Amino acid sequence: MSEGLRPFSAKVNRRIVCCDALQFYEGPVRSGKTQASLMSLLYYIATHPVKVGIMSGNTIGSLIRNCIKSKMGFLDLCPKAKHGMRDNVNQILVPTDHGDVTIYLFGGGKANSDDQLRGVTAEFWYADEITKHHQNFINEAMARLAASDYPYMVWTSNPDNPRHPLYVEHTDKYLHMSPEEKEAFGGYHEFHFVLEDNPIMTPKKIAALKLRYTGMEYKRKILGERCIAEGLVFPFFGPQCIKTPPSDVKVGYAAIDYGAVHPTAMGWYGRSPSTKEWYKVREWVATPEQSASMTTADYLRVFEEITDKLGGINRMNVAIDYGGGGEALAREFEKRRWMPQNPNKSVLDGISEMARMLNTGRLFISPDCPQTIDGIYLYHWDEKASERGETKPVKQYDDTVDETRYMVATFIEPRVRK
Ligand SMILES: Nc1ncnc2c1ncn2[C@@H]1O[C@H](COP(=O)(O)OP(=O)(O)O)[C@@H](O)[C@H]1O
Numbered sequence: 001m002s003e004g005l006r007p008f009s010a011k012v013n014r015r016i017v018c019c020d021a022l023q024f025y026e027g028p029v030r031s032g033k034t035q036a037s038l039m040s041l042l043y044y045i046a047t048h049p050v051k052v053g054i055m056s057g058n059t060i061g062s063l064i065r066n067c068i069k070s071k072m073g074f075l076d077l078c079p080k081a082k083h084g085m086r087d088n089v090n091q092i093l094v095p096t097d098h099g100d101v102t103i104y105l106f107g108g109g110k111a112n113s114d115d116q117l118r119g120v121t122a123e124f125w126y127a128d129e130i131t132k133h134h135q136n137f138i139n140e141a142m143a144r145l146a147a148s149d150y151p152y153m154v155w156t157s158n159p160d161n162p163r164h165p166l167y168v169e170h171t172d173k174y175l176h177m178s179p180e181e182k183e184a185f186g187g188y189h190e191f192h193f194v195l196e197d198n199p200i201m202t203p204k205k206i207a208a209l210k211l212r213y214t215g216m217e218y219k220r221k222i223l224g225e226r227c228i229a230e231g232l233v234f235p236f237f238g239p240q241c242i243k244t245p246p247s248d249v250k251v252g253y254a255a256i257d258y259g260a261v262h263p264t265a266m267g268w269y270g271r272s273p274s275t276k277e278w279y280k281v282r283e284w285v286a287t288p289e290q291s292a293s294m295t296t297a298d299y300l301r302v303f304e305e306i307t308d309k310l311g312g313i314n315r316m317n318v319a320i321d322y323g324g325g326g327e328a329l330a331r332e333f334e335k336r337r338w339m340p341q342n343p344n345k346s347v348l349d350g351i352s353e354m355a356r357m358l359n360t361g362r363l364f365i366s367p368d369c370p371q372t373i374d375g376i377y378l379y380h381w382d383e384k385a386s387e388r389g390e391t392k393p394v395k396q397y398d399d400t401v402d403e404t405r406y407m408v409a410t411f412i413e414p415r416v417r418k
């Protein structure tokens with residue numbers, strides 16, 4: 001067993017040894033859900049004569065990062081297990097007293113993710129971030145366990161929108177089953193975690209973690225409450241986030257949100273070597289006339305003119321989102337030896353990082369960027385989508401915000417010490 005593992009409380013230990021049909025571990029970030037649920041999975045495998053199981057995450061990459069190769073993840077906790085590709089499927093082979101156990105690894109987040117499950121018969125299923133799985137995958141995985149003599153599922157998640165289909169179609173229903181139905185199902189448990197359930201979370205670490213989240217995310221990821229997204233995305237944004245860059249800020253980075261059907265937005269950024277603060281120094285947003293007439297070559301020219309005036313930047317320090325036609329602009333840039341980076345981040349993760357940078361005084365917006373300032377002030381959650389259980393912002397006046405988000409995801413977040 002891995003060094004560094006601290007004993008959980010008696011309450012969490014009782015959860016770990018529970019091997020009923022479905023355990024749902026829900027709670028804030030860093031509350032120990034993944035750690036405890038992985039230990040539960042290993043306990044189940046060691047104590048039941050099973051042969052085949054499934055583990056899934058939003059993507060195969062996130063599953064491997066969060067649960068398999070993480071510190072004190074599956075391979076750390078079970079050093080004899082072997083991870084590799086076989087028959088084109090990612091899998092783990094776990095030697096046990098009752099023979100080898102094979103666990104197939106899948107990403108479950110896409111509409112067609114369930115295709116991978118066809119033909120698989122399994123006895124147990126572990127799902128990381130279950131609210132990020134597609135409903136088809138969830139239904140198919142449950143069906144794959146139908147013939148198991150020892151059905152066991154464990155799902156982990158941060159709280160989401162109370163109308164999320166996971167709750168509506170699954171967990172709320174299971175919670176309200178009659179005792180007879182529960183028995184026929186094989187048992188269902190909702191384990192609500194709190195930050196203090198993780199033995200390494202000292203009051204000091206909890207205080208630091210609280211600074212990372214605001215608004216809806218604070219409710220979900222710190223308080224552990226399910227809540228809808230409503231109102232402003234950046235409710236804290238105000239004059240304290242708007243500041244003229246000090247004289248030692250040299251522009252070194254840029255980001256572009258190319259729009260075929262909305263205005264193209266560009267932004268230029270720099271960091272103060274003395275204070276380590278980042279600044280959005282300049283913005284450029286196409287007018288409706290420019291949007292109607294400009295080609296990708298025209299945008300490149302505007303970009304180079306402004307970049308030259310600002311003193312020039314390294315050819316690798318520009319982020320262009322490849323979505324929405326942006327790839328064509330990136331190709332145009334490559335012709336002139338630019339090496340644009342594709343941000344490649346989910347919208348919610350990007351918003352979360354941007355909120356953290358603005359709210360903790362790591363990123364400021366110059367008063368020379370009025371459209372960015374208005375865009376951030378106006379950015380709000382889509383309440384119609386909230387009613388359907390989704391969490392997404394309204395796509396309106398969001399071009400400057402998107403471009404700032406790309407900058408944060410590509411260049412700022414990786415350089416800011418956590
Ligand atoms: N019992 C424990 N002993 C030592 N470290 C732990 C323990 N439980 C959790 N941790 C560590 O705390 C961090 C957060 O735990 P994790 O289980 O990933 O939380 P969650 O899944 O709720 O976000 C991880 O680095 C994890 O290894």
Ligand SMILES: [Mg+2]
Nearest residue numbers: 033034066156
């Ligand atoms: Mg986790």
